[in-house]
Amino acid sequence: xxxxxxxxxxxxxxxxxxxxxxxxxxxxxxxxxxxxxxxxxxxxxxxxxxxxxxxxxxxxxxxxxxxxxxxxxxxxxxxxxxxxxxxxxxxxxxxxxxxxxxxxxxxxxxxxxxxxxxxxxxxxxxxxxxxxxxxxxxxxxxxxxxxxxxxxxxxxxxxxxxxxxxxxxxxxxxxxxxxxxxxxxxxxxxxxxxxxxxxxxxxxxxxxxxxxxxxxxxxxxxxxxxxxxxxxxxxxxxxxxxxxxxxxxxxxxxxxxxxxxxxxxxxxxxxxxxxxxxxxxxxxxxxxxxxxxxxxxxxxxxxxxxxxxxxxxxxxxxxx
Amino acid sequence: xxxxxxxxxxxxxxxxxxxxxxxxxxxxxxxxxxxxxxxxxxxxxxxxxxxxxxxxxxxxxxxxxxxxxxxxxxxxxxxxxxxxxxxxxxxxxxxxxxxxxxxxxxxxxxxxxxxxxxxxxxxxxxxxxxxxxxxxxxxxxxxxxxxxxxxxxxxxxxxxxxxxxxxxxxxxxxxxxxxxxxxxxxxxxxxxxxxxxxxxxxxxxxxxxxxxxxxxxxxxxxxxxxxxxxxxxxxxxxxxxxxxxxxxxxxxxxxxxxxxxxxxxxxxxxxxxxxxxxxxxxxxxxxxxxxxxxxxxxxxxxxxxxxxxxxxxxxxxxxxxxxxxxxxxxxxxxxxxxxxxxxxxxxxxxxxxxxxxxxxxxxxxxxxxxxxxxxxxxxxxxxxxxxxxxxxxxxxxxxxxxxxxxxxxxxxxxxxxxxxxxxxxxxxxxxxxxxxxxxxxxxxx
Numbered sequence: 001x002x003x004x005x006x007x008x009x010x011x012x013x014x015x016x017x018x019x020x021x022x023x024x025x026x027x028x029x030x031x032x033x034x035x036x037x038x039x040x041x042x043x044x045x046x047x048x049x050x051x052x053x054x055x056x057x058x059x060x061x062x063x064x065x066x067x068x069x070x071x072x073x074x075x076x077x078x079x080x081x082x083x084x085x086x087x088x089x090x091x092x093x094x095x096x097x098x099x100x101x102x103x104x105x106x107x108x109x110x111x112x113x114x115x116x117x118x119x120x121x122x123x124x125x126x127x128x129x130x131x132x133x134x135x136x137x138x139x140x141x142x143x144x145x146x147x148x149x150x151x152x153x154x155x156x157x158x159x160x161x162x163x164x165x166x167x168x169x170x171x172x173x174x175x176x177x178x179x180x181x182x183x184x185x186x187x188x189x190x191x192x193x194x195x196x197x198x199x200x201x202x203x204x205x206x207x208x209x210x211x212x213x214x215x216x217x218x219x220x221x222x223x224x225x226x227x228x229x230x231x232x233x234x235x236x237x238x239x240x241x242x243x244x245x246x247x248x249x250x251x252x253x254x255x256x257x258x259x260x261x262x263x264x265x266x267x268x269x270x271x272x273x274x275x276x277x278x279x280x281x282x283x284x285x286x287x288x289x290x291x292x293x294x295x296x297x298x299x300x301x302x303x304x305x306x307x308x309x310x311x312x313x314x315x316x317x318x319x320x
Numbered sequence: 321x322x323x324x325x326x327x328x329x330x331x332x333x334x335x336x337x338x339x340x341x342x343x344x345x346x347x348x349x350x351x352x353x354x355x356x357x358x359x360x361x362x363x364x365x366x367x368x369x370x371x372x373x374x375x376x377x378x379x380x381x382x383x384x385x386x387x388x389x390x391x392x393x394x395x396x397x398x399x400x401x402x403x404x405x406x407x408x409x410x411x412x413x414x415x416x417x418x419x420x421x422x423x424x425x426x427x428x429x430x431x432x433x434x435x436x437x438x439x440x441x442x443x444x445x446x447x448x449x450x451x452x453x454x455x456x457x458x459x460x461x462x463x464x465x466x467x468x469x470x471x472x473x474x475x476x477x478x479x480x481x482x483x484x485x486x487x488x489x490x491x492x493x494x495x496x497x498x499x500x501x502x503x504x505x506x507x508x509x510x511x512x513x514x515x516x517x518x519x520x521x522x523x524x525x526x527x528x529x530x531x532x533x534x535x536x537x538x539x540x541x542x543x544x545x546x547x548x549x550x551x552x553x554x555x556x557x558x559x560x561x562x563x564x565x566x567x568x569x570x571x572x573x574x575x576x577x578x579x580x581x582x583x584x585x586x587x588x589x590x591x592x593x594x595x596x597x598x599x600x601x602x603x604x605x606x607x608x609x610x611x612x613x614x615x616x617x618x619x620x621x622x623x624x625x626x627x628x629x630x631x632x633x634x635x636x637x638x639x640x641x642x643x644x645x646x647x648x649x650x651x652x653x654x655x656x657x658x659x660x661x662x663x664x665x666x667x668x669x670x671x672x673x674x675x676x677x678x679x680x681x682x683x684x685x686x687x688x689x690x691x692x693x694x695x696x697x698x699x700x701x702x703x704x705x706x707x708x709x710x711x712x713x714x715x716x717x718x719x720x721x722x723x724x725x726x727x728x729x730x731x732x733x734x735x736x737x738x739x740x741x742x743x744x745x746x747x748x749x750x751x752x753x754x755x756x757x758x759x760x761x762x763x764x765x
Contacts, residue, residue: 099657099660109672
């Protein structure tokens with residue numbers, strides 16, 4: 001199971017549990033996956049499956065009520081989980097991994113000009129002077145398609161799409177090797193979504209950045225994704241190359257998830273999955289999807305193995 | 321910078337703010353003027369000085385301007401001396417040893433009240449033979465009254481009202497009214513009076529100088545107190561002291577409270593817990609009693625009291641209300657984003673959290689200045705005023721101790737009180753306008 005960290009990003013058995021009133025919420029419960037340089041992985045899953053918690057675990061943005069935070073994360077060969085908080089802040093945040101948080105357009109400081117806002121990470125991490133930082137900011141604005149003179153605007157003066165681009169510019173300003181995008185296109189209209197996806201593709205091509213794209217918007221994500229990881233109840237149940245995955249998902253959950261996407265020019269109704277995802281407070285033993293799975297077997301009450309199939313991995317008894 | 325200019329611009333739209341700013345500016349200029357005109361050491365010397373500094377002034381004299389409102393005019397105090405030429409002095413050598421000095425002072429007396437006292441201070445230089453002086457008094461009706469003849473030492477003080485010989489000669493226990501009225505009449509005679517002092521020295525190189533001190537009923541711009549001190553000194557010096565105390569206390573308290581509550585809210589855990597518990601303890605501590613204890617047992621220096629005031633005011637209820645806002649701000653998306661991009665805690669606290677509270681802080685800050693000024697005055701009235709510094713509160717305290725109100729020296733209390741009220745009014749008018757500018761919800765309600 002433990003392999004040498006040769007990949008650009010390697011996550012092994014990452015866990016993030018929270019304390020809540022009713023017990024322990026296992027939001028991220030043993031996530032494994034790998035990512036190569038200049039690749040984009042899309043993490044798909046329904047709401048509440050732990051996608052955002054995974055992004056927080058990666059950047060160690062922990063709330064106060066953390067019960068358990070463990071696992072191995074190797075970024076370009078270094079074990080970032082071993083860093084103390086200050087090392088992590090200096091070396092990993094924004095130099096290694098930067099984040100476009102969920103609803104990023106609302107994550108701008110309302111009393112700061114967006115130019116100053118975008119310059120902040122550069123001032124903190126690159127040790128630039130204010131003038132140098134501002135010229136870098138203008139370059140970044142150009143990258144994401146925001147007019148240069150917008151640096152003097154306040155967030156409330158800009159549209160949602162503009163603010164989303166600004167958040168993206170902020171993530172890019174220190175040229176990190178990996179950007180985590182948490183639902184970068186939700187709450188945007190289709191044209192803006194397409195626009196942002198194009199910006200991301202161009203950045204990937206021009207700057208060689210890797211992406212972790214967290215979303216439940218399967219259609220949009222397929223634009224950018226090289227790889228797909230399906231998350232269910234705090235675990236990754238399937239990973240694989242996008243070109244293999246989208247035509248033929250392996251895991252029953254993946255299949256049903258793909259079937260729920262409405263299709264153009266088809267008479268069939270979009271499918272939905274009966275039942276609720278299990279509570280992360282007290283996940284069932286064995287396969288967590290078993291209760292909703294049409295292919296349920298007796299074996300499913302035991303922890304399913306991770307099956308390697310070509311370049312794909314799937315966590316299901318069906319393929320054993 | 322632009323925002324600041326815009327704020328000031330908007331401030332000018334409020335007449336009350338303009339008036340308030342004028343008052344505050346006036347106070348600031350008064351304070352600067354006081355410090356330039358009467359340097360600190362000089363102010364202390366004057367304020368702490370006794371008879372030797374203030375012998376020229378009458379006691380308990382109201383300010384001269386009350387004559388504007390009085391039907392019968394009070395006599396104004398003055399003093400003149402030959403040494404600086406305000407009193408005329410003519411030397412007339414009789415022979416090589418003897419010299420006669422004729423020293424005269426003419427003055428116009430146009431008042432309806434007799435003066436309190438007249439004193440002549442004579443200084444002379446001689447080796448062995450004592451000089452001799454004679455004092456005469458010329459009234460407007462051209463009577464010449466002989467006051468006294470005496471051989472004098474190096475220093476000689478002659479008090480008109482206390483000379484027994486003069487009392488006998490004028491057949492009156494109270495000689496001043498006799499000198500200032502027609503015979504058999506009991507009202508002041510207006511007109512030109514002359515004091516004539518003739519001195520004779522009997523050695524070569526001798527000299528005589530006199531100083532004539534006239535204690536009227538009223539004195540100067542602000543009057544005098546029980547120790548004959550000119551009340552202009554504490555009134556002027558009260559301004560810098562009050563402003564320094566009020567501004568330092570209010571700025572110090574507000575800024576420290578803000579920083580501490582921000583740090584508590586940001587770090588949470590035991591830091592927050594500790595700050596909250598200290599605040600709760602501090603809230604039930606009797607503020608005034610502690611200040612009185614410090615004043616009684618440790619020091620009454622205004623700086624010690626200022627420090628204690630700030631220390632006791634930091635952990636005030638404001639910590640709780642700031643904390644409530646900070647806890648909310650701390651959870652906002654942009655703070656989480658700031659954590660994500662690696663902003664340090666100090667950067668988040670000082671650059672992102674605290675600036676959000678500044679608009680709420682400024683009006684409160686301005687409004688709390690007068691309350692600290694009043695506190696300083698109140699402490700002085702409780703006997704905790706700085707023993708060295710001349711302040712408005714100290715003046716009220718002195719007046720209170722000397723029974724100013726039931727003895728009718730209302731000016732003594734009114735002057736500092738009016739200044740305190742104007743200070744409060746100025747800051748209040750400015751503060752309320754600032755409040756309306758920084759909290760737009762208050763506008764037009």
